[in-house]
Amino acid sequence: MPRSPMTRTVLAALATGTFLSSAACGVGGGPGPAREAAKTGKVAGEITFRTLQLKPVFTTYVQGVIDAFQRKHPEVKVKWEDVPGDGYNEKLVADAQAGALPDVVNLSTDSFQLLGDRGMLADVARLDPQIAEEYVPGAWEQFKLPGKGDSVYAYPWYVTPEILTYNTDLFREAGLDPAKPPAGVEQFFDYAEQIAARSGGRYSAFMADPKGRLPGDWQKMGVPVLNGTKDAFAFDTPKAVEWVERMKSLYAKGAMPKESLLKSDDINQLYGAGKLVFGPGSPGFVKDIKQNAPQVYATTRVAGAVTGRLGHIGIYAQSLGIRKDTPHPDAAAEFAKWVTNGPNQVAFSKKATIYPSNAAGLADPYFSDRGDGTDAETLARAVGAEELRSAQLDANTPVQWTSQVGDAVVREVQKAIQGQQDARTAVRKAQEEANRLLANAARK
Amino acid sequence: MTAAPGPAAAGFHDRPPGPARWAPYLFLAPGLLLVLVFSIWPFLNTVILSFTDAQILRAGRFTGFANYRRAFADPDFWLATGNSVLYLLVVVPCLVLLPLALAVLVRTKIPGIGFFRSAFYTPVIASAVVVGLMWQWVLRSDGLVNTVLRALRVVSEPVPFLTDSTMLLVSAMVVTVWKGLGYYMVFYLAALGNVPVSLYEAAALDGAGAVRRFFSVTVPQVKPMMLLVGTLSAISALRVFTEIYILGGESGGPGGGARTLPFLIRQVGLGFSGETGYASAVSLLLFLLTLVFSLLGRRLSRGDES
Numbered sequence: 001m002p003r004s005p006m007t008r009t010v011l012a013a014l015a016t017g018t019f020l021s022s023a024a025c026g027v028g029g030g031p032g033p034a035r036e037a038a039k040t041g042k043v044a045g046e047i048t049f050r051t052l053q054l055k056p057v058f059t060t061y062v063q064g065v066i067d068a069f070q071r072k073h074p075e076v077k078v079k080w081e082d083v084p085g086d087g088y089n090e091k092l093v094a095d096a097q098a099g100a101l102p103d104v105v106n107l108s109t110d111s112f113q114l115l116g117d118r119g120m121l122a123d124v125a126r127l128d129p130q131i132a133e134e135y136v137p138g139a140w141e142q143f144k145l146p147g148k149g150d151s152v153y154a155y156p157w158y159v160t161p162e163i164l165t166y167n168t169d170l171f172r173e174a175g176l177d178p179a180k181p182p183a184g185v186e187q188f189f190d191y192a193e194q195i196a197a198r199s200g201g202r203y204s205a206f207m208a209d210p211k212g213r214l215p216g217d218w219q220k221m222g223v224p225v226l227n228g229t230k231d232a233f234a235f236d237t238p239k240a241v242e243w244v245e246r247m248k249s250l251y252a253k254g255a256m257p258k259e260s261l262l263k264s265d266d267i268n269q270l271y272g273a274g275k276l277v278f279g280p281g282s283p284g285f286v287k288d289i290k291q292n293a294p295q296v297y298a299t300t301r302v303a304g305a306v307t308g309r310l311g312h313i314g315i316y317a318q319s320l321g322i323r324k325d326t327p328h329p330d331a332a333a334e335f336a337k338w339v340t341n342g343p344n345q346v347a348f349s350k351k352a353t354i355y356p357s358n359a360a361g362l363a364d365p366y367f368s369d370r371g372d373g374t375d376a377e378t379l380a381r382a383v384g385a386e387e388l389r390s391a392q393l394d395a396n397t398p399v400q401w402t403s404q405v406g407d408a409v410v411r412e413v414q415k416a417i418q419g420q421q422d423a424r425t426a427v428r429k430a431q432e433e434a435n436r437l438l439a440n441a442a443r444k
Numbered sequence: 445m446t447a448a449p450g451p452a453a454a455g456f457h458d459r460p461p462g463p464a465r466w467a468p469y470l471f472l473a474p475g476l477l478l479v480l481v482f483s484i485w486p487f488l489n490t491v492i493l494s495f496t497d498a499q500i501l502r503a504g505r506f507t508g509f510a511n512y513r514r515a516f517a518d519p520d521f522w523l524a525t526g527n528s529v530l531y532l533l534v535v536v537p538c539l540v541l542l543p544l545a546l547a548v549l550v551r552t553k554i555p556g557i558g559f560f561r562s563a564f565y566t567p568v569i570a571s572a573v574v575v576g577l578m579w580q581w582v583l584r585s586d587g588l589v590n591t592v593l594r595a596l597r598v599v600s601e602p603v604p605f606l607t608d609s610t611m612l613l614v615s616a617m618v619v620t621v622w623k624g625l626g627y628y629m630v631f632y633l634a635a636l637g638n639v640p641v642s643l644y645e646a647a648a649l650d651g652a653g654a655v656r657r658f659f660s661v662t663v664p665q666v667k668p669m670m671l672l673v674g675t676l677s678a679i680s681a682l683r684v685f686t687e688i689y690i691l692g693g694e695s696g697g698p699g700g701g702a703r704t705l706p707f708l709i710r711q712v713g714l715g716f717s718g719e720t721g722y723a724s725a726v727s728l729l730l731f732l733l734t735l736v737f738s739l740l741g742r743r744l745s746r747g748d749e750s
Binding site for chain 1: 499500501502580584585586602604606607692693694695697698699700701711714715716717718719
């Protein structure tokens with residue numbers, strides 16, 4: 001029977017709708033509350049271990065760690081699954097929704113916060129009260145959640161500290177002394193202004209990258225990100241406004257590549273091409289530059305990160321969470337401790353440009369060797385490790401500053417930097433939106 | 445008349461005996477199941493979620509039309525809707541007309557035209573990310589276009605192709621059109637192949653030149669295809685995301701000024717603090733917008749038939 005035009009329209013509409021709606025179909029319902037696993041004292045059973053993009057480069061290392069653990073605990077079988085970085089978080093959320101989280105799972109700061117807050121991770125401080133001393137204090141404290149007391153929701157794993165890298169040739173060309181890198185945000189901006197004035201547009205000082213700079217720059221300038229009770233954002237201060245005004249002025253003067261206001265993924269290319277004075281602040285980058293731009297590498301110097309009023313850096317650790325209702329809490333906890341112990345973390349750090357969060361691991365002489373003081377890669381390792389030993393929690397990005405809060409703040413700041421609104425309005429609107437998102441996230 | 449024995453004896457409308465009655469449904473089942481699980485259910489789920497305040501990993505409570513009221517009061521929603529509609533209004537005419545012109549061109553019999561046919565199709569098979577990155581290097585302030593324009597002294601300051609919201613939208617439109625040219629050209633090549641040569645011969649005998657033949661023979665003959673291309677390109681224009689994300693970064697241009705509806709949906713719905721309920725409501729509104737333009741396309745095609 002031929003369908004009426006109306007029927008066909010409705011069918012076509014439904015087809016289009018289903019097609020489109022796939023963009024929005026998310027997980028809506030919440031999973032039921034997980035029952036807390038209790039230790040039995042028997043290290044046995046099959047556990048799953050999920051890592052973030054470690055295959056194929058680190059397959060041998062990870063498999064070696066697993067094999068050694070299985071030899072030590074023959075009744076445990078570890079099933080390792082490695083997931084690519086792209087879509088890692090989405091898979092994590094989908095698995096959490098389906099009640100299918102792995103027993104031991106690699107978490108970032110964002111994902112640990114979400115899963116911990118939703119009651120899906122085991123309290124590792126309760127599983128193992130003595131273990132805290134084994135980690136660098138800042139790293140251990142990082143995995144506590146506001147309003148959840150002394151509970152800790154993940155074992156700290158590897159860490160990448162912030163450092164300062166710069167091109168000494170361009171530094172000198174701009175009339176600056178390479179032996180005196182900037183120590184505070186304001187001084188960093190002063191240097192950038194001088195670089196912009198002398199570069200003649202041939203190179204820029206730094207990447208604007210407001211998403212990457214905030215809230216770190218504000219913390220270093222002494223701006224309180226949260227109020228005293230940590231339940232509302234409180235960064236709307238004259239200092240924050242001053243930061244936005246300074247960024248706007250420097251952007252107009254050409255201190256930053258224009259497109260870096262929107263994205264900063266080409267930082268390695270720009271620095272490697274000698275078009276940028278300050279390079280990325282991660283030790284891994286120094287290794288990349290050594291391989292890809294040896295000439296620029298030769299002129300690269302490494303210093304401690306700009307710390308401003310804080311005088312120290314924060315810790316941004318990867319971690320291993322334990323699924324709260326894992327059927328094998330003993331095996332899962334033992335395995336997570338095994339992966340994050342000193343020797344295993346040091347061995348990992350020697351294969352990748354990362355640092356141990358484990359106190360004994362960080363004390364390894366490998367991390368204090370400065371060589372002859374001229375090789376940027378060796379220096380980066382020593383400088384980073386030195387900073388980590390004194391790292392403090394107050395320099396971390398607060399867990400309340402989620403990616404969405406960051407995006408909301410950045411949108412207002414971008415408008416101000418481009419002159420579409422004044423700095424005061426930008427900071428006020430950014431705080432309003434950030435508080436709206438925070439209140440929304442706090443809803444139970 | 446006596447009925448012949450055997451299966452043929454059964455009347456046409458009689459049901460087949462036994463399990464055979466279920467055979468068609470069994471054949472359909474795998475496909476139907478897939479559609480049900482991956483299309484119909486997510487769609488219905490989106491409708492339900494749009495009336496709740498669900499968040500990632502947190503069940504929602506029924507909030508009535510609150511998400512819709514919020515959307516209508518949200519300046520970001522109107523900005524994104526405006527950008528999406530503008531995108532559609534610019535991109536669709538380009539994607540209806542330019543590929544047709546291109547198809548007519550590559551049908552001409554000149555040496556080496558096969559190379560151009562393939563070349564025009566290359567952007568279709570190139571990954572959207574690669575295309576986006578390539579255009580980013582072409583359009584950035586120190587990119588190819590600005591370098592040429594400045595060398596020729598056409599402009600003194602670089603044109604903000606990527607750092608101005610309006611220019612960013614235009615740049616993204618150019619990329620979408622460039623990428624869609626080859627794709628829709630193939631549609632038109634198929635349609636042009638079906639136009640009877642006798643029509644062209646008759647028109648030529650009547651003294652029609654190339655331009656007249658194009659408008660009086662080619663265009664009317666491929667009109668149904670133009671409507672199809674129009675509808676398809678309208679739907680894809682309303683779903684544009686990648687071009688803006690790659691050219692304008694994760695904020696969607698400076699201050700998020702170039703965000704389209706899919707961009708907004710992703711922004712509010714994904715991530716660890718995603719507001720699934722609100723994102724579903726915006727999704728449904730985008731669906732309604734798509735429906736309006738699809739129906740408009742149908743109305744046009746029906747008007748044409750009558």
